[in-house]
Amino acid sequence: MRKFLSRPKKSLGQNFILSSEITKRIVALAGNLENFNVIEIGPGYGALTREILAHNPKFLLAIEKDSNLVKCHDQLLNEHQGNYRIIEADAFHIIEEELIERPVKVIANLPYNVSVALFLKWLSNIKFFTSLTLMFQKEVADRIVARPNSKDYGSLSVLSQLLCDIRKEFDIEPKEFFPRPKVHSSVITVNPLPTQRFAVNLETLTKLTRVVFAQRRKMLRNSLQNITNHTETLLERAKLSGNERPENLTVEQFCLLANSISDLLMKML
Structure with missing residues (x-):
């Protein structure tokens, strides 16, 4: 994998996880995967992908915008024929229902530059998902889980907490990524509610x-x-x-x- 670690694209918000211990912790938070289809966004070189596949999901669909990185998954595709697929696409523009069947869990190290837009997109169709285990820039994660009377509380907090049970699980230091970002990251778990907490348009x-x-x-x-x-x-x-x-x-x-x-x-x- 090291031969590929030379040209991450800042324009795509690419920061790749180096630690297998962190990928294990992330996937463990998603719980049992054997009876679920899984979506991964921005699989990069496949560190998180490998850990997801090790937990035997019913099917894994990876969405990658960088065509060069899609090519890095040939070996995984050969090893997991029939239950792994990677497509080159912009995750913001795909229609999940057309690509994968429920029940669906999302597990992703989200690109920083599109993380909020993607999360808002999923919130608009939140009942399609069983759970989402997501890595954000720490500042964004803090906004999502923030409570009233705090500086991080805002529009994102209100909408997220109206529709879901959300928990911040752990923080990750910049040294665990390549290239090193200038900020810390955080992993959150999102469990959609059967019905939103309060009736509102x-x-x-x-x-x-x-x-x-x-x-x-x-x-x-x-x-x-x-x-x-x-x-x-x-x-x-x-x-x-x-x-x-x-x-x-x-x-x-x-x-x-x-x-x-x-x-x-x-x-x-």
Whole structure:
């Protein structure tokens, strides 16, 4: 494998895991794989791929954007004919349902530059997946698992925790990758809920949280003016004073506020 370790592409956010101990820990978090189809994003030279295959998944589908890296998997393809496939594609643009059948688990060391976009894509269709075991830049992982009244709490936290049980499992130092990134990484486990925690229109909730967290130091009364002129009515329906800042609201309170916006818009039609 060392002969291939010379040209990682920074444009694709490529940082490859060197430690087999870390790949073992990651795959172990995904639990039993024997009755599941698995998706891996950005398999690179196959370190994590090999560990996944060692756990005998029903089928493994790897998505790799770099054509040079796809060629590195010929031996694995020969060794695991019938239950391993790698395709050259952009993971953001694939339709998972067209490529693999449920039940599906995702296990991936996500490229830093597309990790949030990919995760949001999966959240929009979260019921398709049984679980996701994902490595992010530590800063992103902290945002996903953040609780109210913390500096990392934001739109990503609210949407993730509305739809899933999420746990941060462990951090990884830069020295465990090639090339060494300038940041630490973290592995999280994501278990989709049978139904979302609170009834709410996801599109309205997403727009609301993006608007108010874009001005996170402002009180809600002020930031909500970017959404409607009926701010006080919204606050009253959601049982909020308006003096709160976005980071002070729980997921449930955001859902109440989003529902108030939806009700108000319906009455204005």
